[in-house]
Amino acid sequence: MMRRQDLPTPCYILDEQKLRSNLELLHQTETETGAHILLAQKAFSCFAVYPLIAEYISGTTASGLYEARLGKEEFRRENHVFSPAYEPAEFEELCSICDHISFNSFRQLEKYRPVWEKAGVSVGIRVNPECSTQGDHVIYDPCAPGSRLGVTKANFRPDLLNGVEGLHFHTLCEQNADDLITTFSAFEEKFGEYLPQMKWLNLGGGHHITRADYDLNALKELILRIRKQYGTEVYLEPGEAIALNAGWLDTTVMDIVENGISTLILDASAACHMPDVLEMPYRPPLEGSGKPGEKPYEYRLSARTCLAGDIIGDYSFDREIQIGDRLHFEDMAIYSMVKNNTFNGMPLPAIAIQHPDGNCEILKEFGYADFKNRLS
Numbered sequence: 001m002m003r004r005q006d007l008p009t010p011c012y013i014l015d016e017q018k019l020r021s022n023l024e025l026l027h028q029t030e031t032e033t034g035a036h037i038l039l040a041q042k043a044f045s046c047f048a049v050y051p052l053i054a055e056y057i058s059g060t061t062a063s064g065l066y067e068a069r070l071g072k073e074e075f076r077r078e079n080h081v082f083s084p085a086y087e088p089a090e091f092e093e094l095c096s097i098c099d100h101i102s103f104n105s106f107r108q109l110e111k112y113r114p115v116w117e118k119a120g121v122s123v124g125i126r127v128n129p130e131c132s133t134q135g136d137h138v139i140y141d142p143c144a145p146g147s148r149l150g151v152t153k154a155n156f157r158p159d160l161l162n163g164v165e166g167l168h169f170h171t172l173c174e175q176n177a178d179d180l181i182t183t184f185s186a187f188e189e190k191f192g193e194y195l196p197q198m199k200w201l202n203l204g205g206g207h208h209i210t211r212a213d214y215d216l217n218a219l220k221e222l223i224l225r226i227r228k229q230y231g232t233e234v235y236l237e238p239g240e241a242i243a244l245n246a247g248w249l250d251t252t253v254m255d256i257v258e259n260g261i262s263t264l265i266l267d268a269s270a271a272c273h274m275p276d277v278l279e280m281p282y283r284p285p286l287e288g289s290g291k292p293g294e295k296p297y298e299y300r301l302s303a304r305t306c307l308a309g310d311i312i313g314d315y316s317f318d319r320e321i322q323i324g325d326r327l328h329f330e331d332m333a334i335y336s337m338v339k340n341n342t343f344n345g346m347p348l349p350a351i352a353i354q355h356p357d358g359n360c361e362i363l364k365e366f367g368y369a370d371f372k373n374r375l376s
């Protein structure tokens with residue numbers, strides 16, 4: 001039996017029990033509504049658990065050839081892809097490994113029409129309902145002015161819909177069902193007239209279905225209404241919701257630097273191992289910690305890179321932190337492993353899983369070769 005504290009650090013640790021409880025909820029949504037739920041691999045591509053995830057949901061979606069191949073090889077159920085543009089060689093291959101392909105423009109749709117018609121894949125077009133519901137996170141808003149993502153009503157070409165079986169929109173990020181309902185109304189007003197001729201409608205991702213306050217009944221009602229009124233299949237492609245709060249990043253305190261404040265030097269890095277901390281930006285939750293001022297011992301958590309701004313955040317603790325202590329960042333399964341890098345020659349964290357009985361298993365470890373192989 002391998003315990004959590006025996007794992008090397010830094011290490012991403014999947015929480016199998018939490019992953020399964022998220023998936024139970026998604027599976028229940030599928031069975032009660034008839035919707036198909038797909039894993040958006042952009043958020044979480046830990047293929048060691050694809051067979052586990054495939055027990056609960058219908059398939060995968062990809063943002064390009066590599067993710068599509070991974071879904072085909074490791075998940076082996078429905079396989080969808082959306083990309084703003086496809087390359088000719090890539091597109092041929094996608095037709096052989098995907099069952100659903102969504103286009104971002106009518107120009108791309110027409111460019112590849114002979115190929116997809118011959119291959120017999122089900123194609124869709126992504127639309128932009130021009131309905132922003134996200135507040136100030138402009139980098140995550142595909143409905144922001146000037147957005148390249150999705151065809152607007154002004155550019156929509158009903159004359160080119162021959163053979164098109166689906167419509168797709170993706171506009172949400174970490175949102176509840178109320179924003180989906182608002183967005184669907186905007187979509188319906190602009191594009192609803194084309195729905196009866198479609199086989200499927202894909203409502204994209206950004207649905208925080210597995211968050212405690214998510215209004216699952218409102219989502220279910222909407223799906224049932226769409227299926228009944230328009231007779232289309234409904235797809236959802238959440239990324240975050242699949243592995244929300246289903247993993248940690250464990251790290252060890254390597255040194256403590258005093259300079260007016262106490263800074264913990266960790267073997268984990270914001271820039272390398274949790275880039276969203278700097279990109280979004282946000283302060284990741286840390287087990288047993290408080291905000292500055294909440295608990296008696298305060299520290300700035302930082303990394304051993306040379307980037308001055310590689311700061312994870314300021315935290316407080318009930319006890320004094322010692323060199324050699326292990327700290328556990330929470331909610332580190334999503335948008336972490338898929339975004340990490342070896343900047344500054346930093347080692348990549350190992351990937352492990354904690355089974356429901358507490359036993360831990362290392363899935364993969366990385367080394368110098370992983371740093372060298374992507375450079376020349």
Ligand SMILES: *Cc1c(COP(=O)(O)O)cnc(C)c1O
Pocket residue numbers: 040042043082170172173174204205206207237238239240241
């Ligand atoms: C990012 C993305 C998703 C998944 O989004 P989450 O916020 O992780 O749920 C789904 N579909 C598309 C087209 C995306 O770009």
